[in-house]
Amino acid sequence: MSKKVMFLAHEGVGLGHIARTCKIANHLSEKNMCLVVTGSREAAWLLKRSVDFVKLPSLDGLITERARYLGTKLYFDRGDEKAIRFRKTLAEETARHFAPDIIFIDHTFTGKGGEYKDLLLRSGSEIFIVLRPVLGTREESVRHIFGNLGADLIPVLQPKVLVAGDARTSTSSDDVRSFFPTIPIEHVGYLAGPGERTNPSARPYNILCSSGSGFDGEVLSYAMCELAEKQPDISITLIVGPRGSNPPAAPPNVEVILETHSIHQQLERAQLVVCHGGYNSVIEAMSHHLPIVVFLGDGVDPIARDERRIHSRLLSSHYPLLVCEDVKELPQAIHSSRELPAADTYPNALVVNGLANIGNLVATASPAKASDFVVTPIDRTGDG
Incomplete structure (x- = not known):
């Protein structure tokens, strides 16, 4: 049965999060209806024509600290709090109309400023959090991923963590479980594509x-x-x-x-x-x-x-x-x-069929009830 799958893609400084998100969306779009929600404009060329995306205002020109770090110009000068509300409103309206059965989130659970928190609470969707095999500094990384009240939503929403790597080359599961001992975690394998062997004797x-x-x-x-x-x-x-x-x-x-x-x-x-x-x-x-x-x-x-x-x-x-x-x-x-x-x-080859394993998880997931999705009306108080 075809599912409606929405992706909330974190905007990193690099392309890692959006590239990983688009790779999964491209694969799932063969049998499902997929929509990516992100501030990364690179989604325009990373996605196949079978997948569409909704472009949120980019964090690069919204958040003061980030713009200063990247040397970019702010295009929204009404403060970080209202900037986050700007993204929150657009993301919630998109989710309300799309009514996803499944939501994939890469890295930050509730968004950079908590803009996805209410969306997730009201969605009725099955939620998967996709993480890299290794997070880096444990406390800082986990705090970043589950900040903005994300930790409080774990027992309520019961998301499942999908580690995009092999258990033998991963530490992120231990990092997350040190804070959330009961959270379900599955190593789906690396998201490697079906590339061909290169000719090792080619010259130059x-x-x-x-x-x-x-x-x-x-x-x-x-x-x-x-x-x-x-x-x-x-x-x-x-x-x-x-x-x-x-x-x-x-x-x-x-x-x-x-x-x-x-x-x-x-x-x-x-x-x-x-x-x-x-x-x-x-x-x-x-x-x-x-x-x-x-x-x-x-x-x-x-x-x-x-x-x-x-x-x-x-x-x-x-x-x-x-x-x-x-x-x-x-x-x-x-x-x-x-x-x-x-x-x-090399003996004991790595698990690299992550895309196929994610596809199987989506195929067996339960569809969300349409009536579960109710988004709070936009509060225009104080907009000025």
């Missing part, structure tokens, strides 16, 4: 370097350009990301791409992926059986860096992956990666 040796969103990616980009100058026999495809900037003088054996809607073509001709260790960069490499070098640069957000370090160390026992923490060590790590065993030679 091609490295795909992804800076994710590009935020704090300059150190890695410059280091790869320097490597290319010293080793003209290799070829590097450098994706700097939508928040990144072009290196001032890339050598001729470096192809610079500011932003791409799909990197499958680049992955198919690569022999190695170099990245910061973000979830989506890693699973894209895994989908094509490519070895990975993770560079944990100093510029990366400390919590994100902690999360990526832990995840990469765990993953390296089950997949051809090397971790590099100093930019001076990067050339040697890339050289050493050529000696890594092939991905399919």
